[in-house]
Amino acid sequence: MMRRTKQQRMPTRRRLIDASLSLLDRQVLDIDDVPVQVVTDIELSEVALDHPIPVGSPAPTVTALLSGPVLATRIFGGRPPTHRLHRIDWAHVAEIGIALSLSVRGSSLDVTWVERWLSGHVVGRIPGGHDDPE
Amino acid sequence: MKKLLGLALGVLTAIGGFLDIGDLVTNAVVGSRFGLTLGWVVIVGVVGICLFAQMSGRVAAVSGRATFEIIRERLGPRAGIANLAASFLINLMTLTAEVGGVALALQLASSIEPWLWMPVAAFAVWLVVWRVKFSIMENVTGLLGLTLIVFAVSLFLLKPDWMQLATQFLQPATVPADAAPQASSTYWYYAIALFGAAMTPYEVFFFSSGAVEEKWSIKDLGQSRLNVLIGFPLGGILSLAIAGCAAVVLLPRQIDVTALSQVVLPVAEAGGKLALAFVLVGIVAATFGAALETTLSSGYTLAQFFGWSWGKFRKPAQAARFHIAMIVCLLIGLGVLATGVDPVAVTEFSVVFSAIALPLTYLPILLVANDPQYMGRYVNGRVTNAFGMLYLVIILVASLAAIPLMIITGAGA
Numbered sequence: 001m002m003r004r005t006k007q008q009r010m011p012t013r014r015r016l017i018d019a020s021l022s023l024l025d026r027q028v029l030d031i032d033d034v035p036v037q038v039v040t041d042i043e044l045s046e047v048a049l050d051h052p053i054p055v056g057s058p059a060p061t062v063t064a065l066l067s068g069p070v071l072a073t074r075i076f077g078g079r080p081p082t083h084r085l086h087r088i089d090w091a092h093v094a095e096i097g098i099a100l101s102l103s104v105r106g107s108s109l110d111v112t113w114v115e116r117w118l119s120g121h122v123v124g125r126i127p128g129g130h131d132d133p134e
Numbered sequence: 135m136k137k138l139l140g141l142a143l144g145v146l147t148a149i150g151g152f153l154d155i156g157d158l159v160t161n162a163v164v165g166s167r168f169g170l171t172l173g174w175v176v177i178v179g180v181v182g183i184c185l186f187a188q189m190s191g192r193v194a195a196v197s198g199r200a201t202f203e204i205i206r207e208r209l210g211p212r213a214g215i216a217n218l219a220a221s222f223l224i225n226l227m228t229l230t231a232e233v234g235g236v237a238l239a240l241q242l243a244s245s246i247e248p249w250l251w252m253p254v255a256a257f258a259v260w261l262v263v264w265r266v267k268f269s270i271m272e273n274v275t276g277l278l279g280l281t282l283i284v285f286a287v288s289l290f291l292l293k294p295d296w297m298q299l300a301t302q303f304l305q306p307a308t309v310p311a312d313a314a315p316q317a318s319s320t321y322w323y324y325a326i327a328l329f330g331a332a333m334t335p336y337e338v339f340f341f342s343s344g345a346v347e348e349k350w351s352i353k354d355l356g357q358s359r360l361n362v363l364i365g366f367p368l369g370g371i372l373s374l375a376i377a378g379c380a381a382v383v384l385l386p387r388q389i390d391v392t393a394l395s396q397v398v399l400p401v402a403e404a405g406g407k408l409a410l411a412f413v414l415v416g417i418v419a420a421t422f423g424a425a426l427e428t429t430l431s432s433g434y435t436l437a438q439f440f441g442w443s444w445g446k447f448r449k450p451a452q453a454a455r456f457h458i459a460m461i462v463c464l465l466i467g468l469g470v471l472a473t474g475v476d477p478v479a480v481t482e483f484s485v486v487f488s489a490i491a492l493p494l495t496y497l498p499i500l501l502v503a504n505d506p507q508y509m510g511r512y513v514n515g516r517v518t519n520a521f522g523m524l525y526l527v528i529i530l531v532a533s534l535a536a537i538p539l540m541i542i543t544g545a546g547a
Contacts, residue, residue: 027207035437035442037441038206038440071215074211075211099199115455119452128265128450129451133267133446133447
């Protein structure tokens with residue numbers, strides 16, 4: 001996992017994108033345009049550390065959008081244990097614009113568990129929690 | 135016809151919604167100490183908030199992204215979280231001041247102790263945020279806030295020496311040459327307070343998020359521009375009327391404004407009980423409306439920064455973290471008020487801190503309003519950018535000068 005990777009090639013669109021500019025800190029929306037998270041970090045396919053990279057080896061690709069306690073580590077350095085990260089598989093990303101759109105529902109993703117828990121246990125239990133404002 | 139009604143409604147709401155506890159208190163304080171000599175700051179502030187609100191509204195309508203999503207995107211995690219912390223705390227301070235203001239106004243109307251009104255006010259704010267539709271919330275508080283026009287009416291009823299008021303207004307900075315050097319820094323300290331009261335950051339968070347809530351598109355831009363460009367300056371005239379009333383009644387008698395009762399004193403003198411009733415309705419509506427806006431803004435800033443689902447157009451259960459954040463903020467505000475701090479003092483500090491924090495929100499909006507990836511062909515025009523740069527300088531100077539002036543003057547004492 002690298003913190004900042006410049007110019008990942010998007011195979012679908014053949015468009016050059018600066019990952020730190022156009023992916024990091026962008027809002028992620030699900031298929032119904034419901035906000036899911038902000039891209040706190042991205043996961044890249046494995047690159048062997050501390051070894052010279054042989055000429056002609058394939059460039060690393062983005063494999064997932066990450067969230068979890070990554071905001072703190074991006075600010076203060078270090079990296080959180082892998083099991084505490086929430087991943088959204090790159091295959092779910094449908095479109096990259098001023099926000100990233102997913103091809104799945106946000107409620108089906110691990111990353112929204114806090115929202116679901118609070119919704120089920122707190123907000124949903126207050127009278128009117130499931131009604132549209134009038 | 136329907137369009138015209140919509141426009142009228144928008145303008146009226148903008149006038150009524152312009153004033154909050156910060157404007158009420160600061161304008162009365164300034165009027166009672168400096169007359170209308172600081173009136174020019176209200177004009178600078180009103181032009182600034184027109185520019186700022188119009189720009190953030192346009193960004194939200196074109197790109198669908200509200201202010202704090204943009205701040206996060208543009209500033210990254212480090213500067214972004216520092217910005218969030220500052221903006222959020224100042225918003226919380228304003229929220230506390232507004233809820234306290236509702237309680238003080240209800241105390242004037244009922245002579246029931248304000249600490250008994252505070253939980254009632256906070257609960258009412260939550261109830262509206264929880265259940266009432268965005269457009270109804272905005273229109274009702276805005277229209278009731280229009281009763282504050284009674285300040286302008288009172289100014290006429292007081293039959294002031296108009297020439298004297300005009301001279302004060304047109305000859306700013308009339309600090310007597312023999313005055314202590316302290317006097318001039320106090321003048322400038324209150325200039326910054328007045329500027330902060332007119333250009334409060336929460337107004338921008340609320341305005342841009344409101345554009346998303348009401349699903350503005352590009353074709354609504356014309357209407358929103360008119361609302362702002364007509365409504366806010368008329369609201370600014372009400373600000374001047376408050377300062378004018380204080381200048382006519384309080385300044386000659388050297389009455390210092392330390393409580394809400396002194397803010398409404400000139401109105402009571404001019405128009406008796408009826409005018410007092412109007413002004414109390416207006417103050418309750420204005421502070422209650424602003425309490426709603428700041429409460430929502432606290433939810434908006436957090437949700438947008440962390441990418442949570444937000445908005446009053448969703449059922450609360452579909453924006454759970456957003457609603458929890460607002461409940462917690464209201465409870466914190468209530469807790470601060472329960473310590474017995476004077477809401478008027480909180481207000482006086484909150485407007486100065488607003489001025490200090492202003493560049494943090496202003497700069498990212500100015501940058502994005504010029505970014506064609508977000509804005510397409512709706513990027514800032516040349517005139518807007520010229521004003522935008524001018525205000526960037528003004529905002530930076532005010533922000534940098536605020537803390538030294540606060541120390542030199544002992545917070546305007």
